[in-house]
Amino acid sequence: MKDLKELIRPNIRALKPYSSARDEYNGAEASVFLDANENPYNAPNNRYPDPMQRELKNLLAPIKKVKPENIFLGNGSDEAIDLVYRAFCCPGADNVVAIDPTYGMYQVCAEVNDVEYRKVLLDENFQLSADKLLAATDEHTKLVFICSPNNPTGNSFCRAEIEKLLTSFQGLVIVDEAYSDFSDAPSFLSDLDAYPNLIVLQTFSKAWGCAAIRLGMAFASKEIIEVFSKIKYPYNVNLLTQKEATAMLRRHYEVDRWVKSLMEERSRLIDEFMALPCCEKIYPTDANFFLTKVTDAKAIYDYLVSRGIIVRNRTTVALCRDCLRITVGTRPENDALLDALRNYVG
Ligand SMILES: *Cc1c(COP(=O)(O)O)cnc(C)c1O
Numbered sequence: 392m393k394d395l396k397e398l399i400r401p402n403i404r405a406l407k408p409y410s411s412a413r414d415e416y417n418g419a420e421a422s423v424f425l426d427a428n429e430n431p432y433n434a435p436n437n438r439y440p441d442p443m444q445r446e447l448k449n450l451l452a453p454i455k456k457v458k459p460e461n462i463f464l465g466n467g468s469d470e471a472i473d474l475v476y477r478a479f480c481c482p483g484a485d486n487v488v489a490i491d492p493t494y495g496m497y498q499v500c501a502e503v504n505d506v507e508y509r510k511v512l513l514d515e516n517f518q519l520s521a522d523k524l525l526a527a528t529d530e531h532t533k534l535v536f537i538c539s540p541n542n543p544t545g546n547s548f549c550r551a552e553i554e555k556l557l558t559s560f561q562g563l564v565i566v567d568e569a570y571s572d573f574s575d576a577p578s579f580l581s582d583l584d585a586y587p588n589l590i591v592l593q594t595f596s597k598a599w600g601c602a603a604i605r606l607g608m609a610f611a612s613k614e615i616i617e618v619f620s621k622i623k624y625p626y627n628v629n630l631l632t633q634k635e636a637t638a639m640l641r642r643h644y645e646v647d648r649w650v651k652s653l654m655e656e657r658s659r660l661i662d663e664f665m666a667l668p669c670c671e672k673i674y675p676t677d678a679n680f681f682l683t684k685v686t687d688a689k690a691i692y693d694y695l696v697s698r699g700i701i702v703r704n705r706t707t708v709a710l711c712r713d714c715l716r717i718t719v720g721t722r723p724e725n726d727a728l729l730d731a732l733r734n735y736v737g
Pocket residue numbers: 466467468469470494538542567569593594595596597602606607
């Protein structure tokens with residue numbers, strides 16, 4: 392990996408961050424706060440939240456087996472995705488490389504930040520090749536995006552290929568593990584010390600059942616986390632979100648139960664789905680959804696909408712012609728889907 396200082400945009404390297412009242416005073420034992428122009432009434436929502444989310448990070452660190460200094464928390468993983476562009480990619484000059492197909496936000500953020508986005512097609516089994524990704528990089532490539540398990544294909548990638556990328560690529564490798572709770576493949580979280588150019592993304596939006604509170608996690612070296620902290624909005628995670636996440640972390644055993652029952656439902660749903668006349672193929676999945684090739688994605692999508700059931704039509708996505716992406720729901724929800732499809736005449 393290049394020196395981190397070389398990878399950071401020069402303006403960000405030189406930036407003196409905004410220092411909020413809660414940054415300048417963060418001792419615990421004061422009782423009169425007249426420093427932040429807050430309203431003294433309407434507690435607790437009158438006070439600015441902790442800009443560094445210390446309590447939450449301290450609870451999260453042992454669960455994730457990392458140090459609090461290796462954690463960034465943001466307004467969804469989407470905030471972390473945007474921040475890597477803003478921190479490392481000079482608009483109009485730098486580029487990033489990503490697998491294709493994958494999660495759409497990497498490209499949207501590239502375009503918003505005026506950064507060239509280079510797509511490298513997966514093979515017909517939706518696997519990636521580190522060599523192909525490396526071949527697409529040049530001296531202006533700052534980031535490589537990998538999503539494993541991948542959205543919308545559902546599969547995890549070969550660990551050795553990702554490791555090859557981490558050792559050979561001179562910039563940063565972002566491994567998005569939004570769905571890793573549903574996979575038996577080990578997370579890259581335990582490899583943070585081995586790879587200084589690794590950024591792992593996870594989220595409260597999927598297995599944790601908290602999409603509404605908007606809380607995403609990025610895990611990386613202390614130096615990379617400090618860059619994120621320097622450029623983020625001072626109070627990027629609001630108090631209600633911090634509180635709800637804290638409560639959720641205290642009952643994280645529930646997440647294990649949800650994951651277990653969703654994985655059981657996933658295999659039942661897939662078995663039943665394969666027997667449907669409209670189903671041509673189901674791709675292997677490590678996530679809480681699966682991708683299926685059907686006889687006519689648009690017609691089936693429209694038919695399901697008319698029955699009040701919404702799935703994701705991925706037919707226009709690379710390698711996904713006539714494919715639907717189906718999220719695993721509750722047993723009754725999955726049964727409603729199966730019932731509707733048994734009555735579909737194509
Ligand atoms: C759902 C998803 C996320 C989560 O994004 P949030 O902003 O945290 O809700 C991140 N990455 C991928 C690949 C996803 O599918």
